[in-house]
Amino acid sequence: MDRSVFVLLLLSGLFWSSSALSRQYHYINVRMSWPEAQSYCREKYTDLATVDTMDDVNRLVNIVDAGYSGSVWIGLKRGTQTRWAWSNGENKSSLYSNWASGEPNQNEDCVSILYGSWFDMGCSYRRYFVCYKENNGYTMVKTAKTWSDAQSYCRQYHTDLATIHNSEENQQITQILFSGYYIWIGLFQDSWEWSDKWSRFFRNWAAGQPSQTSGSGDCVGMSTTNSGKWAQENCDLQQPFICYGWRKYQYQFINESKTWQDAQSYCRARFTDLATADNMSDVSLLVNSVDAGYRGSVWIGLHNGAEYRWVWSMGSLSRYSNWYPGEPNGDGECVISFNGRWYDESCSAVLPFVCFNDSTGFIITETALTWRDAQSYCRKQHTDLASISSAKQQNLIGNAGSLWIGLFKDSWEWSDRWNLSFRNWAAGQPSQSSGSGDCVGISTTDTGKWARYSCDLQQPFICYGDDTLIKKQIIRLKLSCNGECTLNDPSRQTAILNEISEKLKIMGLEGDSKINWRKGEGENVFHQEITRTASSSNKCNKK
DSSP: OOHHHHHHHHHHHHHHHOGGGSOOEEEEEEEEOHHHHHHHHHHHSSEEOOOOSHHHHHHHHHHSOTTOOSEEEEEEEEEEEEEEEETTSOBOTTSOOOBOTTOSOSOOSEEEEETTEEEEEOTTSOEEEEEEETTTEEEEEEEEEOHHHHHHHHHHHSSEEOOOOSHHHHHHHHHHSOTTOOEEEEEEEEEEEETTOOOOOOOOBOTTOSOOSTTSOSEEEEESSSTTOEEEEOTTOOEEEEEESOOSSOEEEEEEEEOHHHHHHHHHHHSSEEOOOOSHHHHHHHHHHSOTTOOSEEEEEEEEEEEEEEEETTSOBOOSOOBOTTOOOSSOSEEEEETTEEEEEOTTOOEEEEEEETTTEEEEEEEEEOHHHHHHHHHHHSSEEOOOOSHHHHHHHOSOSSEEEEEEEEEEEETTOOOOOOOOBOTTOSOOSTTOOSEEEEESSSTTOEEEEOTTOOEEEEEESOOTTOOOOOOOOOOOOSSOOOTTOHHHHHHHHHHHHHHHHHTTOOTTOOOOOOOOTTOOSOOOOEEOOOOTTOOOEEO
16 A cells, blocks of 8 residues: 555544544524524634534533523524435445335335345334444344434444444344344434535434424424433524634734724724624623733724614514504613513613523512613623513513513614624713713723723724734645655645545634645655664665
8 A cells, every 4th residue: 555645544534533623612692593593603603513423412512501401503404305324424325225125115214124124114113223333343232212212322332323334234234133123223314404514414313303293393402401412493493502613703902092993994904893792702702802911991893873773682683572552652772571561761760670591591680770780680690681582481571560671772883784782881881971972992801891982082902803914824744654655646635635625624624715735836745854864784764
């Protein structure tokens, strides 16, 4: 075997197996529908989370905030094409099969083996099954289970349900089967696909999932408590989600004093735009990006716009509404729920309020506070002021007296037109006094609180995005081989680049960048390094 081919295979194994180069997952504690979450992940990272193994599932569960016990969106969604796939994630197309005559014939979704031939069968039947374990071969389990329960058993005690790649493996399994018994193997029929079009078919469905009942939902949520099991849900459900990939837009602190407009122009010319923030995690990143010696305020991308909108404290626009007839009538810019209907009210009124906690749901707090103080309390003690997205949720509050909810009127907008409405105003902000300013700075000391300032004030600022003046990153690659080295073969170099590109894509590192070999005109990419060592024969060793 050519040793340079071995180097390529070794490189492939390095990129695939190294935990340091695994997908980067990010829990986003903002409630969105599945399509909104998908758009967010594609804008900020690479895409909604894709999952290949139980190790990935465990990583997803572990990054979710400890106080949250609900479901989170991942990147799986019902597709239009049904395909046969293996439980371990492999696509069966164009691979070995050994269907019995006339099979598959009933449009059933799971597969059993009898006398070496394969039969499609309803997944709810209880059968013996065959597991496999890496480096340990096939094992038949003589306990009757549904296909899904057999899959869970194999993943817990072995590696997975059996995958069969060729006639030799099919024969190995046939030799350990009970004669005359239908036995589950790992083949199943699947119509679900990943948001990023990833081709592997690993699934971790909960019992009874995916449901076949009408209206059960076309998008997939992951339980944060039931071993990360998956269930199909209505795509319009609002819940947190998990993205993967490196954050596309990093925060860049610019320690030069400029007006807000000049700072905006600088960020748009050199980076992407002035900084946006979607949640308290982003606020922490903003504060931490500032030079340690600076203690003042810095510009971010928020400024006063011309249009007012009703938005939720947790960051989303208002879709569901439950206004009392004639409301809102201009009494104020914050909202109360009274006897099951909504009324606008002055934000300075002192009233009880409803918090939302990711773990326990709605919590009515009898302590009377202004709307802004109620928001701060809820964010500190729970998650945020309550967002209400359906009549069912409104009924959970009931017909209690006047209670602040998280809806408020907002005219502020981001420089880059980002539509999330998360705000982190300081006490008494945004000030309504005349001449208080139409641009927003963030405090570097007061837990990143925001205040409005005159846009002509000169102060440092924070951009987001990659520095457009940094065009290339050059990496030197050193490889070793024994015997004949053919790494300057163009086809071999293309194969290596393709391998690296695929692994970078898996990890969300490639983005829109291009990778290529660097060489001068007429030069080779690789140059042989000759190491001279003293020896009795005075010969040279090449590396």
